[in-house]
Amino acid sequence: MTDILRSFPSAASARLAPPRFGWSRRPPLGLLLAWAVLLVAAAWAVAPEIFTSQSGVVGIPSEKLQAPSAAHWLGTDELGRDLLARIIHGARYSLSGAFLAVGVGLVFGAAIGLTAGSVGGRVEAILMRIVDVMLAIPSLLLALSLIIILGFGHAQAAIAVGVTSIASFARLVRSEVVTVRRSDYVEAAFGSGGRFLQVIWRHVLPNSLTTVLAYAALQLGWAILQISTLGFLGYGAPPPTPEWGLLIAEGRKYMMAAWWLTAFPGLVVILVVLAANRVGRAAERATR
Amino acid sequence: MTNALLEPRAVGAETRPLLRISGLEVAYDGVPVTHDVGFEMAPGEVVALVGESGSGKTTTAQAVIGLLPPNGEITRGEIRLNxxxxxxxxxxxxxxxxxxxxxxxxxxxxASLNPVLTIGAQVSEVFRLHGRRDRAGIRAEVLALLERVGLSQPELRFRQYPHELSGGMKQRVLIAMALALKPALVIADEPTSALDVTVQKRILDLIDELRAENGTAVLLVTHDLAVAADRADRIVVMRGGRIQEQGPARELLAAPKEAYTRRLLADAPSLSAPALARPGRLGGETAIEVRGLVQNFPTDRGGSFRAVSNVSFSVARGSTHALVGESGSGKTTTARAVVGLRRPDGGKILVNGQDPAALRGEELRQFRRRIQLVYQNPFASLDPRQSLRAAVEEPLLNFEPLAKAERERRVHEVFARVQLAPELLERRPAALSGGQRQRAAIARALVLKPSILVLDEAVSALDVTVQAQILRLLDELQRDLGLTYLFVSHDLAVVRAISDTVSVLQGGEIRESGPVAQVFEAPQTEYARQLIAAIPGRLRRG
Structure with missing residues (x-):
């Protein structure tokens, strides 16, 4: 009698399936670390006095350009200002700038995308072509031009960065709106007597925003980087503001004598941007 | 080995069962979902695993083929294959x-075919995965297989991509892939649920034929007892992860022992006796009148496709008219025109004496108070972010400036009407079953007290038991509130249970129409005869 299973490896060699762990229930370590980094940065921005007793602006001239030590953990700069204190005080500028930038991008981008996606037709064609034009201009160039129009300053730099992200927000919002707009429940809402604006406000907007908010979280890291870049180029907050990009730019002059002046602010920017990206990705995945 | 697979019936009386499951317990994330499941299959036998969604039938089938989802695990019991x-x-x-x-x-x-590979490449892969390498030989076998499963022009199909094939053709390709290596056991998981009735019948016939030819045993997983009744040697009824009853199909259907099996039998529209007598509904005033309706859709190449041509029917107030047809027959397009969601390209529609195509803006909004649409898929027709209360309240907010207490009363009233517990008011759709969602969707449609409901495949996505409950509910509502229904369905068994009159559509034209009894008992056209013959459960009805 033929046994159809005879040709398979014998039961002795059968391996048990590897045990499975409940990954879905425990957040991964990397994500927890990322959250920790962001929380610390946020705490620095809200209450810098708790983390350092030294001033971020006024230095002690006799203690200039000191290497990291017990008294100054990350060393001091050319005016004798404590670098750690400057980084901690600078969080406020970099983070608030990032939130302002993402806020500008989100609000205006959502408005354009929502209008284009829900009205459709010629309005959509015109709005989306404008967005295409915006996407065609290099974002740094656009930001620099805007700063020259708006004037120099911390808030201006943030707004300029925000404006450059309007186009990508508008595109994402439009594509979400178009999908939601076609769904049965939106049609049902019109069918039960809903007026256009009511339906857009009650159904289309909330259902399109989930993905967009996750994208906004992802944009935070990018905004910090852009604002630091503008600060580095001298288009952001004026000295002696301890904004992170400006710290790196000022430290550049002493690169050979005092490596810590560029290395530590750079490291902080990298860590915070990485953490913001990690959290943004997790949020994006959770909304899928 | 191959020979034995081809003729397992010839193996002899002392054969051990091909498949033997005993005491099977499968757990998802540590929570058991099936309990002590056990049954046997002889070589060449067709066993139907019947149950509602959530009964554990698919889980059991997945365990047999080792395809449980990553969070699923067999915690107890054994599965013996030969x-x-x-x-x-x-x-x-x-x-x-x-x-x-x-x-x-x-x-x-x-969703089961890779959209970027040709049909030929995908069927050939089955052979290559199991070690065959001669390209010409594989190609010849694949072509023979495609022909065997009833695909016309196998050479052409070999080169085509999945999107160029219809649903029934894709299912044939999948059957070809499943049978390519002449397995001893084929598991068919709801193989025809997504298909039209006539296609469904042809596919099930094909599985039957191939089984007779190769002696393959078939484990047929289905929620449709009528399909099981037609096709299976033995039936295993599952509920809540446990086996309720099992036995030879004939005995089990003739004399079900368990109350649950009896209920399933009673609820299957094609098995239970034809509907409730519905006298005196015809002949009053006309609620819906459709004359010479034409609907065109633009095509990609700038031309247009005629989805509905010259469709006419009328529906008497308080009665149910059904539009029946397969996908692409134009039934849904017609229904959407009646609700005023599409403007007709020709012909005239009168609903309560009003022509929706002539209405604009506020008039159209007021028109919608009197006619409501219930969608096929309750998972898509409720806003996932809205609680049921908000969803049911919304139409009231749109039309009537009612005080909060009065609105509250109306919502509760309509909730009671559709037999939903008031505790569910605060829930979101994701926390509800399919039947509960469809009730909520009906509640939303009823809260404005419309005179006409258009039901677009409103029960097609539901289990038979839930389907029967919703049909009973619709019947009650019609009697109590004097509603007129336009009932769109591909399921003739359901149509027979609920309708007074019926129009059979094919390719955008009406093939036959008249009172349900007349169309079903003495169909005049060949197409209507085919459709009616394709209703599963005919063997048992005799």
Missing amino acids: GEEVSRWSPRRFDSIRGSVVSLIPQDPG
Whole structure:
């Protein structure tokens, strides 16, 4: 009698399936670390006095350009200002700038995308072509031009960065709106007597925003980087503001004598941007 | 080995069962979902695993073929394939028998083929995965297989991509893939649920034929007792992860022992006696009048496609008219024109004496108070972010400036009307079952007290038991509130249970129409005869 299973490896060699762990229930370590980094940065921005007793602006001239030590953990700069204190005080500028930038991008981008996606037709064609034009201009160039129009300053730099992200927000919002707009429940809402604006406000907007908010979280890291870049180029907050990009730019002059002046602010920017990206990705995945 | 697979029936009386499951418990994330499931299958036998969604029938089938989702695990019991215990096998070891000994015909033909590979490449892969290398030989076999499963022009199909094939053709390709290596056991997981009735019948006939030819045993997973009744030698009824009853199909259907089986039997529209007598509904005033309706859709190449041509019917107030047809017959397009969601390209529609196509803005909004649409898919027709209360309240907010207390009363009233517990008011759709969602959707449609409901495949996505409950509810509502229904469905059994008059559509034209009894008992056209013959359960009805 033929046994159809005879040709398979014998039961002795059968391996048990590897045990499975409940990954879905425990957040991964990397994500927890990322959250920790962001929380610390946020705490620095809200209450810098708790983390350092030294001033971020006024230095002690006799203690200039000191290497990291017990008294100054990350060393001091050319005016004798404590670098750690400057980084901690600078969080406020970099983070608030990032939130302002993402806020500008989100609000205006959502408005354009929502209008284009829900009205459709010629309005959509015109709005989306404008967005295409915006996407065609290099974002740094656009930001620099805007700063020259708006004037120099911390808030201006943030707004300029925000404006450059309007186009990508508008595109994402439009594509979400178009999908939601076609769904049965939106049609049902019109069918039960809903007026256009009511339906857009009650159904289309909330259902399109989930993905967009996750994208906004992802944009935070990018905004910090852009604002630091503008600060580095001298288009952001004026000295002696301890904004992170400006710290790196000022430290550049002493690169050979005092490596810590560029290395530590750079490291902080990298860590915070990485953490913001990690959290943004997790949020994006959770909304899928 | 191959010979034995071809003729397992000839193996003799002392054969051990091909498949023997005993005491099977499968857990998802540690929570058991099936309990002590056990049954046997002889070689060449067709066993139907019947139950509602959530009964554990698909989980059991997945366990047999080693395809449980990552969070699923067999915690107890054993599965023996030809005597060999396979329940603890590693995925890699399972790969060696999948396709050659056990294979699967999946549920959704649309999602089960790779869109970027040709049909030929995908069917050939089955052979290549199991070690065949001669390209010419494989090609010849694939072409023979495609022809065998009833695909016309196999040479052409070989080169085509999935999107160029219809649903029924894709399902044939999947059957070809499942049977390519002549397995001893094929698991068919709701193989025809996504297909039209006539296609469904042809596919089930094909599985039957191939079984008779190759002696393959078939484990048919289905929620439709009528399909099981027609096709299975034995039936296993599952509920809540446990086996309720099992036995030879004939005996089980003739004399069900368990109350649950009796209920399933009573609820299957095609098995239970034809509907409730519905006298005196015809002849009053006309609620819906459609004359010479034409609907065109623009096509990609700038031309236009005529989806509906010259469709006419009328519906008497308080009665139910059904539009029946297969996908692409224009039934949904017609219904949407009646609700005023599409403007007709020709012909005239009168609803309560008003022509929706002539209405604009505020008038159209007021028109919608009197006619409401209930959608096929309750998962898509409720806003996932709205609580049921908000969803049901919304139409009231749109039309009537009612005080909060009065609105509250109306919502509760309509909730009671559709037999939903008031506790569910605060829930969101995701926390509800399909039946509860459809009730909520009906509640939303009823809260404005419309005179006409258009039901677009409103029960097609539901289990038979839930389907029967919703149909009873619709019947009650019609009697109590004097509603007029326009009922769109591909399921003739359901139509027979609920309608007074029916129009059979094909390719955008009405083939036959008249009172239900007349169309079903004495169909005049060939197409109507075919449709009616394709209703499953005919063997039992005799």
